[in-house]
Amino acid sequence: MAQATETFYEVIRRQGITRRSFTRFCSLTAASLGLAPAAAPRIAHALETKPRLPIIWMHGLECTCCSESFIRSAHPLAKDVVLSMISLDYDDTLMAAAGHQAEAILDDIRTKYKGGYVLAVEGNPPLNEDGMYCIDGGKPFVEKLKAMAADSLAVVAWGSCASWGCVQAAKPNPTQAVPIDRVIRDKPVIKVPGCPPIAEVMTGVISYITTFGRLPELDRQGRPKMFYSQRIHDKCYRRASFDAGQFVEEWDDEGARKGYCLYKMGCRGPTTYNACSTVRWNDGVSFPIQSGHGCIGCSEQGFWDNGPFYDRLSNVRQFGIEANADRVGGVVAGVVAAGVVAHAAVTAVTRLTKKR
Amino acid sequence: MSGATRTNGSSRFRGVVDLAGVQTDRGATIYVYEAPVRVWHWVNALCVAVLIVTGYLIGAPPPSVTGEASAHFQFGYIRFAHFAAGQVLTVFFMMRIYWAFMGNRHARQIFYLPFWSATWWKGVWWEAKWYLFLTAEPKKYVAHNPLAHIAMFFTVTLGNIGMIITGFALYSEDAGRDSWQARLFGWVFTLFPNSQDVRTLHHLGLWVIVTFTILHIYAAVREEIMSRQTMIATMISGERQFRDDRDD
Ligand code: HEM
Ligand code: HEM
Numbered sequence: 042m043a044q045a046t047e048t049f050y051e052v053i054r055r056q057g058i059t060r061r062s063f064t065r066f067c068s069l070t071a072a073s074l075g076l077a078p079a080a081a082p083r084i085a086h087a088l089e090t091k092p093r094l095p096i097i098w099m100h101g102l103e104c105t106c107c108s109e110s111f112i113r114s115a116h117p118l119a120k121d122v123v124l125s126m127i128s129l130d131y132d133d134t135l136m137a138a139a140g141h142q143a144e145a146i147l148d149d150i151r152t153k154y155k156g157g158y159v160l161a162v163e164g165n166p167p168l169n170e171d172g173m174y175c176i177d178g179g180k181p182f183v184e185k186l187k188a189m190a191a192d193s194l195a196v197v198a199w200g201s202c203a204s205w206g207c208v209q210a211a212k213p214n215p216t217q218a219v220p221i222d223r224v225i226r227d228k229p230v231i232k233v234p235g236c237p238p239i240a241e242v243m244t245g246v247i248s249y250i251t252t253f254g255r256l257p258e259l260d261r262q263g264r265p266k267m268f269y270s271q272r273i274h275d276k277c278y279r280r281a282s283f284d285a286g287q288f289v290e291e292w293d294d295e296g297a298r299k300g301y302c303l304y305k306m307g308c309r310g311p312t313t314y315n316a317c318s319t320v321r322w323n324d325g326v327s328f329p330i331q332s333g334h335g336c337i338g339c340s341e342q343g344f345w346d347n348g349p350f351y352d353r354l355s356n357v358r359q360f361g362i363e364a365n366a367d368r369v370g371g372v373v374a375g376v377v378a379a380g381v382v383a384h385a386a387v388t389a390v391t392r393l394t395k396k397r
Numbered sequence: 398m399s400g401a402t403r404t405n406g407s408s409r410f411r412g413v414v415d416l417a418g419v420q421t422d423r424g425a426t427i428y429v430y431e432a433p434v435r436v437w438h439w440v441n442a443l444c445v446a447v448l449i450v451t452g453y454l455i456g457a458p459p460p461s462v463t464g465e466a467s468a469h470f471q472f473g474y475i476r477f478a479h480f481a482a483g484q485v486l487t488v489f490f491m492m493r494i495y496w497a498f499m500g501n502r503h504a505r506q507i508f509y510l511p512f513w514s515a516t517w518w519k520g521v522w523w524e525a526k527w528y529l530f531l532t533a534e535p536k537k538y539v540a541h542n543p544l545a546h547i548a549m550f551f552t553v554t555l556g557n558i559g560m561i562i563t564g565f566a567l568y569s570e571d572a573g574r575d576s577w578q579a580r581l582f583g584w585v586f587t588l589f590p591n592s593q594d595v596r597t598l599h600h601l602g603l604w605v606i607v608t609f610t611i612l613h614i615y616a617a618v619r620e621e622i623m624s625r626q627t628m629i630a631t632m633i634s635g636e637r638q639f640r641d642d643r644d645d
């Protein structure tokens with residue numbers, strides 16, 4: 042258990058991290074949050090003086106891809122520091138304690154830091170059968186989630202599961218999995234969607250909260266503005282060929298080799314808010330579009346239910362069969378046009394027969 | 398409406414009269430569509446034509462151009478034409494709304510449906526029979542016939558509003574979170590958090606408007622020939638002329 046008075050700086054020094062690495066971490070954090078270099082000393086000062094913020098990381102219905110992404114953060118220091126801080130507190134997949142011991146830690150933090158800890162949630166609660174589809178420590182996860190959220194400072198929704206529902210909430214959603222803000226109503230919920238979210242985005246959000254002790258500015262959907270206010274399409278390096286009118290038409294054509302825009306292959310970059318085209322993945326190595334595949338919009342609400350991953354537009358399901366907008370509209374307009382022609386023919390015939 | 402015809406036409410000395418005493422049976426003309434309504438109609442029709450073509454191309458782009466990307470801006474121009482036509486359509490539609498307050502009675506017609514009026518429902522029924530060849534003759538109408546009125550209300554009045562709202566919401570994604578478009582239309586993304594759904598709706602709107610346009614132009618031409626009154630000429634000059642003076 043962490044002491045209440047310990048600062049972030051004390052923790053990392055205890056972990057064997059040098060002062061030099063600490064200052065580097067502060068500048069990196071400032072840069073990744075889009076702040077001026079002058080912010081770095083302020084971050085350092087805050088970390089040296091303020092008591093660190095305890096973080097609890099809980100897992101509901103999920104696949105652990107958020108954790109997998111997180112531990113691959115390109116800023117090793119950020120990852121190490123934040124991870125070691127989290128494992129100090131509570132993360133049932135990472136910490137040493139287990140069973141009753143682990144449950145005791147949860148209760149302990151809840152009482153000791155009442156209203157002062159951050160609850161990070163990976164996955165979401167299923168509500169069907171009173172939450173029996175996700176049992177955690179002998180209780181339905183939804184109860185544990187509500188209890189821990191009630192005494193928290195703020196809640197971070199990791200990934201598309203916690204933010205939107207993701208695959209377990211896809212139709213027909215037999216377990217009635219719901220995004221966490223459907224059960225947590227009275228606390229600010231910071232959504233960090235993505236399947237998984239980008240590691241640097243995750244550490245960035247946590248660093249921001251722990252260093253400044255306040256929540257990042259959120260957009261309309263509850264996502265941190267600094268990472269989610271632009272679409273993949275806005276910063277995509279293939280945008281030049283989009284504007285020029287150069288598209289990949291088939292997966293193995295000349296355009297694909299030349300790296301043309303993937304719009305016609307169903308790229309969802311134009312409707313997807315995330316930082317992939319700027320931050321990229323795995324230490325900035327690549328991101329889906331750079332690897333030649335369109336964006337599937339994994340950080341957007343309901344992306345599993347919005348039709349094939351190779352279709353930019355949502356399917357129109359109201360017609361029994363799944364069909365895209367152009368097929369439905371084309372059929373309607375075609376039938377109407379045919380009706381008009383037939384109507385004109387009947388009109389002409391009746392007119393001629395009457396004239397006689 | 399027959400009342401209007403009667404007051405203008407009850408006198409024996411009416412129509413086109415010449416000294417030989419030949420009198421046409423052409424009825425009176427009434428000034429129906431004021432200039433702002435007519436100008437709006439044709440500007441709107443032009444914008445819609447551009448929006449349909451460019452919008453369809455945005456959804457299904459033409460075959461790729463060859464050469465360096467830096468040498469072309471083809472898709473950019475298509476989108477530019479769409480956005481330009483969209484903004485012109487919006488400005489003229491706002492003017493049209495203004496004219497609904499300032500203009501004559503007929504300037505207000507497309508903005509509401511008088512569903513409480515039994516006469517109106519009779520008109521709907523009568524026009525439906527006319528289009529189904531179940532009656533020999535349509536009625537006469539000073540402004541739009543009730544079926545046209547319904548189609549215009551849903552697909553043009555509501556349709557334009559829907560396309561403007563979704564169009565500007567999509568535009569705000571390009572213009573950025575701080576743009577006035579985002580401030581005015583960002584709420585669309587509260588309703589539909591995934592902008593893919595907004596795009597799909599905007600795209601479906603294309604087909605609604607295409608369908609209306611097919612029916613509308615057909616009906617305008619057909620009624621120009623078949624009905625008891627002028628049609629296309631009315632939308633050009635504003636004057637409606639009736640081809641007979643019968644009361645019913
Ligand atoms: C009759 C009216 C209109 C029609 C038929 C129409 C049609 C379309 C269609 C079919 C698309 C392609 C959607 C897709 O497949 O992704 C589109 C895109 C778009 N439209 Fe419209 N539109 C209309 C009015 C407007 C208006 C008033 C605006 C506002 C300025 C607007 C702005 C846009 C924007 C911003 C896009 C997205 C373009 C992109 O990001 O590449 N549209 N429109
Ligand atoms: C060549 C193309 C077109 C022709 C010949 C045409 C003809 C006409 C005519 C004759 C009227 C008067 C109908 C009446 O008096 O009852 C009218 C009204 C109207 N038309 Fe068109 N039209 C055309 C294209 C369009 C298009 C593309 C649209 C929109 C999508 C449109 C929307 C309207 C509307 C909303 C009215 C009612 C005007 C008002 O009351 O303000 N028209 N049109």
Ligand code: SF4
Pocket residue numbers: 273274275277278279280281283301302303304308309310311330335336
């Ligand atoms: S590849 Fe996708 S994100 Fe990139 S420019 Fe084309 S449509 Fe936009």
